[in-house]
Amino acid sequence: MPNNERDIIAELGVRTFINAAGTYTVLTASLMRPEVVAAMAAASTHFVNIDELQEAAGRRVAELIGCEAAMITSGASAALTLGTAACITGKNQDFILRIPDLSPEMKSEVIVQRLHRYGYDHAVRNCGVRMIEVDTSEELEAAINERTAMMLFFNDREHVGQIGAEEFVSLGKKHGIPTFNDAAADVPPTETLSKFTKMGFDLVTFSGGKGIRGPQSAGLMLGRRDLIEAARLNCSPNSDSIGRGFKINKEEIIGMLVAVESYLNRDADAEWRDWEARIATIAAAIAEVESMQTETYVPPIANHVPHMKLAWRKDAVGLSAEDVRQRMRNGEPSIETTPASTAASLPLPPAPDGVEEMMIGVWMLQPGEAEIVARRLREVFTSV
């Protein structure tokens, strides 16, 4: 940072760190690319009409991704609420004013596979709906009735539930019920951005502040034009709406658009090779630690990028995974890593007795930081 800039975070006594964990919300997820912040700064100097901007940016994002319509939301969770609301209210002004206080003539149920239930479905429940849990496609079809607003799919759980994404979409189409896929953390690969709208989901959401490196307070909702239009009616700047608190400003809209452009323009193969090189750098630094085994782990859906899994015998090294993570955090510079279990989208088998495991996420490291992580890990493991 330039010398004349205030170091406000230091003034506040807050620790900054090297992110060797991943796109965790509580760790501020990702850093925006410089061109994203520059675009936000440029946007900050002029007044515009926010609806005109949302309309134009949404159209551009939809063209870039190749879907019917798009809007920028205040995060994927806000998209879940707004998309669900859109399926309930359509463009009916009375319904928009009422929701989440649903009247008998409003749709009030969302069908979800039991194994796709998750904390984030709170955003769906904020619409005042009941979640109807099913396991099989037969149960799903039997659960559909005139109160069904939508069918929710949690993309990261595709391999867990009995109904796959394609079958889910076709069931929705068969019964004329909108399907919504929460793919918040599921780029890369780049193709995922268009995969689910092409597959036929009526709505799809992505987090803005994770793989795409847009503003952390932003998300994308893609899908059917009539539903995106209805979602916008349920959202800020409309005051008497369920989504007035989901405020998105002109800087975030422009920042998100530029982030999507940068994401699509990047060299994904070179990026992947760079991630693997980072893992090699770090692995080489600790190769001689007794009993140390490192391997590359790529989660199948969410956070689908190379992670480095470390495993060692506690009796050989004298450190637990928690000890190592604590020392990395408290060292100079501070480095955040992650427990092996939380980096995986599916629970990994527990470590064998006496074996300690942890995970290093390399994709949020800045240039030059893999070397620092490597050096610090070696120091921690060899200075017991």
Next chain:
Amino acid sequence: MTSKRGNAGRDYFKELGVRPFINAAGTFTALTASLMRPEVMDAMNYASKQFVPLNDLHNAVGKRIAEMIGSEAAMVTSGAAAALTLGTASCITGKNPDLIKRIPDLAGVPGTKTEVIIQKAHRYGYDHAVRNCGVKMIEVETAEELERAISDKTATLHFFCDAEPRGKITAEQFAALGKKHGIPTFADAADVLPPTANLSKYLKLGFTLVTFSGGKGLRAPQSTGLLLGRKELIEAARMNASPNGDSIGRGMKVNKEEMLGMMVAIEMYLKRDADAEWKEWERRAKLITDSVAKVPAVKADVHVPPIANHSPSIRMTWLKAEMALTADDIRKQMRDGTPSIEIAPNSSPANAEKQQIGFTVWQMEPGETEIVAKRLREVFNAKV
């Protein structure tokens, strides 16, 4: 149009075909409300380069803001509407994790607070944000009715500051009634800055929670707001907000850039020379009224709205019989000129005998008032 500060690169608005304009209207959300000061954007740019623990930063920023304003506690929200939802939620759930997971589905939980009392004249579109918590709004008119309406179901007493003159119960009485019955009182002060003293006024009157919009008078990010008040309730509101996944407020995302931007905006707001600012606004107001001094049909006067948008504002009126132009004609000509100028949206219907338009001067950048005055002379003289 080139950017006024930095970033000589792309003109994003032009690329999108979105028209920037001089804001002679005021802090309207749909018109992107206010421009952040350069220091605010600088702080956001600075924040964008580093990872921090989001909760630690929020704690530190909240503490600093609370000290500056003189509040027990503070948090940054994704707008004043989000603060209304989170503050109301905190009064319902406290720190009870079961209730935090359930809200807004409050049915069938014995002992849960499900009602918010409000003066009938204070009902407004923004109370949708309160209703998002699943509560019933109980309308009262007098202090006696209010006291009778209080029960063990009462979550909060809600007060809309701008409506104070319209209701029978004043802010001071309202806060006192809350204290008498041990019910939290919540003042929505979203748009009541300036004067600076209002930042602490409602807390000093005894309100338990107070919210302000970030993107209006404060010139913080438009996607932010402030929730001020009692420490335990702010803590409970934080538990109901992002980054907690299973919460009513996960969609109301605030990122590290917005937190620091809000903090710096408040610093700037408290440090600014409010008297000089006011004198400058009066000078601008005179420039605008002078611009039509030679148009005999038009009466122009300056007034100061008493509570919300408390700044010198201009009203121009004329009789259709004396001048054929309608308010909509003027608005359209101002908008379609170069540069485009937005005046206040609320005006008389085209067929009304008395035509009226309004301006505010506080959101204009240096030099812009002169442009607006010149355009007004052109627009009015053209038809006289």
